[in-house]
Amino acid sequence: MERPARTESPTIGELGESRTLARILPRLASGDAALLGAGDDAAVVAAADGRYVVTTDLLVHGPDFRLAWSTPFELGWKAAATNLTDVAAMGARPTALVVAIAAPPTTPAAVLEGIADGLHEGLAALAPGAGVVGGDLSASTVLTIAVTAFGDLEGRAPVLRSGARVGDVLAHAGARGDAARGLALLFAEGTDAAGEPDPERAAEVRARHPELVAAQLAPHPPVAAGVAAARAGATSMLDVSDGLARDARRIAEASGVGLDFDGEALGADLRVAFAGAEDHGLLATFPPGVEPPAPFEVVGRIVPAPGEVLIDGRGIDAEGWDPYSGWDGRSG
Amino acid sequence: MERPARTESPTIGELGESRTLARILPRLASGDAALLGAGDDAAVVAAADGRYVVTTDLLVHGPDFRLAWSTPFELGWKAAATNLTDVAAMGARPTALVVAIAAPPTTPAAVLEGIADGLHEGLAALAPGAGVVGGDLSASTVLTIAVTAFGDLEGRAPVLRSGARVGDVLAHAGARGDAARGLALLFAEGTDAAGEPDPERAAEVRARHPELVAAQLAPHPPVAAGVAAARAGATSMLDVSDGLARDARRIAEASGVGLDFDGEALGADLRVAFAGAEDHGLLATFPPGVEPPAPFEVVGRIVPAPGEVLIDGRGIDAEGWDPYSGWDGRSG
Missing domain, CATH: 3.90.650.10 (PurM-like C-terminal domain)
Structure with a gap:
């Protein structure tokens, strides 16, 4: 399922925006709700019941993920998964995402390709029929992924946090705790002597505890x-x-x-x-x-x-x- | 219209997420299309004609803006204005935004308050009735603003890039060029000896060329x-x-x-x-x-x-x- 990143990849700075997009867009599908996908000033998405659910989330290298631990595929997968869950928590069926990525110009294009593959596979596995309808590419010194996710309430009332009643x-x-266990293992055993995330040590943790690491990273x-x-x-x-x-x-x-x-x-x-x-x-x-x-x-x-x-x-x-x-x- | 940032402001790291949000949310309005605004896992927005227009954009400190030149208010205003224009370019009426901000923990809360005020005033001036229906706060070493904007086609077909015909x-x-003129002035005269953006010199440029600087910054x-x-x-x-x-x-x-x-x-x-x-x-x-x-x-x-x-x-x-x-x- 996961495609390994190639070691020989041009950087996105070398490619520029248009050629980077030309590598990413074919890896994504716009999904069943897209009336107009990426390529114009904005997308158009169907909202069959006259409403849509929307949630947004920023994932930042450092506080939210580390490339020394996560593969690009896992980053894309997790970005999809966490936003889809927010849509699901309203009682809605996820329909679409828009994804904006800011990355250093030195980033290999294979990193963005991996993120796109992870987004695509995460959507296919967790919310079949949902797709990526649009996005944006920007430059930053810090790899940052902004996802906005949409859902369809299919005529139902949204399920809020405020509706619990005594006796329910x-x-x-x-x-229940697996993601935290995986993260604790990575911090304890996937770091170097200075406490910084280390790819080789993380790979060893992953080999010993594949399920807990996956619960955190994907x-x-x-x-x-x-x-x-x-x-x-x-x-x-x-x-x-x-x-x-x-x-x-x-x-x-x-x-x-x-x-x-x-x-x-x-x-x-x-x-x-x-x-x-x-x-x-x-x-x-x-x-x-x-x-x-x-x-x-x-x-x-x-x-x-x-x-x-x-x-x-x-x-x-x-x-x-x-x-x-x-x-x-x-x-x- | 513009509220100056206070010089004495706690940082968002000192306040934490909940108290930072408590300072920002009252400065925003959710707008006429919001069926459910911020505060739950996701928002719910009306889509009267069964479709919605959506566009997303990342603004990053450095390539996209500089705090040495822009006030926080101007950042919020510009983040709203640029996304509203993408919605308008489809022939749609802007209805709502979601806004995710990643900022260093050392950022004064007044900066985020200023951004919120700029978003609010920009929406009120450029797209009356539209509002901010949701968002996210994250930590990053680089101030980053992710905006996703929505619009209502009111029953019309979207106006695409592909519809021009010979004879039109x-x-x-x-x-026409004012934003570029303003930016060229800031680069030429709003920088220090090392070429870095400088607040005092930028203020002088702004005093001499208020309209061109405003065209770039707001x-x-x-x-x-x-x-x-x-x-x-x-x-x-x-x-x-x-x-x-x-x-x-x-x-x-x-x-x-x-x-x-x-x-x-x-x-x-x-x-x-x-x-x-x-x-x-x-x-x-x-x-x-x-x-x-x-x-x-x-x-x-x-x-x-x-x-x-x-x-x-x-x-x-x-x-x-x-x-x-x-x-x-x-x-x-």
Whole structure:
């Protein structure tokens, strides 16, 4: 599935914008919703139900990814996956992306080709029918990927963070802490003596722990479960990107309820999943008596404790990742 | 209109993401098309005619702007203006933006507040009713602004680059070379002895040439003229962002026609407008006998010379700005 980057590749500075685009665009598909794809001032996308869901995200080399650890293919895959999950968390079916990339002129064209391949394969695997309808190329000293993703609510109301009610069932779909475990391994064993990300050492970590490293670098979030949850009547839902504790508190605060997790249901994953970011699972609530659709699993219940996150009835201090105060400035 | 940045401002690293957002979001409006604005995993926007126009753009400190020259307010204004013009160039009415910003943790919050004010005022002036429906904050060593803009075709077909026909009238709306003149002045006189952008010298340039500097740093493109052109039956249209020569060639190639400019109609501006980037005017073609709506002015005609740009019947070599090979890596 993954195409290795060629070692002999012209740089994007040597090629210029037009010839770089000519290498990237054929690797992408515009998808079923594209009425007009890339090539004009703007794209035109179908919005069958008269609305569209939109979310945007910036991925920056250093705080968000490191080329010493991620392949370009993985970067593209993750950029797609994380944005598709935000669309899914509204109960929408992802339809399209636009992608803007800023890169140093010295970047080999093969890096952008790899990102394009990862975007394409990530869309095909996680949101069949969705495509890349447009984009932009810019220059920067820091490789930066901006993705904006769109979705179709297919006539349904969006599933918000604010709809959880006391008595609802709390359910979770997707990974629980694997992305954080993978990142911890990379920081602990994929760095050189100075603590900087190191490709050779990262490859060794990857060989020893392929699933945990993949969960961090090329996650497979349960995108299709978003629509399934909405159809089943989910009362609230969000993408778990900042750790289960912090994201659970967001539903608790928006809905004015308490989220009481069942420690036994979460089992040994509980501590890691609560603190660890980037799992990109879905946390949702369902009315009493509704069976959460697979792959959702019941992990607790909604209780009358406004804004609180609890485990087995005891409140916890919900903390998480902050993109500014949580980053030390290393650019990997 | 412009609020000066305060000199005493906490950094966004000190504030963290939540408190930074709490300072920015109240400065923005979500606009008339927002069914659900910022605050959930994604926004929901109305698409009354079952389609939406979408364009995306990355603005990077160094190649695209310099804080030594631009105020934060001007950055926000320009980020809005350039994206709104791409929407207008499809014949669409701009409805919404999403904005993702990556900034060093040491950035004063006042910088992001200024950008938000510029976005807000730019939208209010150029596309009343449009708003910011969502966004993202990230960390980076380089200040980077990613804007994705949306528009409503109101039932009309999009105006493409490929629709010009021999015999059509060629018309232009907006500035002709002023942005390039302003940038040339800033490079010539707004830099220090080492050629680096210098705030004090730039202020002197601004005092001497307020209109040319404003055309570069806070342009007023003819956004409303895009819908007017579409209603009048424009056969092709684009945003003139890379110089009139290079952008004219895009229509010529996409339509398989020649664009023959009337040298007298362009007058003294011709040379600068042809080579100079970032004017963000609109270049459009109209069927014979159709009067281009104001502020469009007739500047030539469409002739049977596929892919060529001509002045008074003589072909020219259409060149322009390239974001990779045209940038020397200075980060200003």
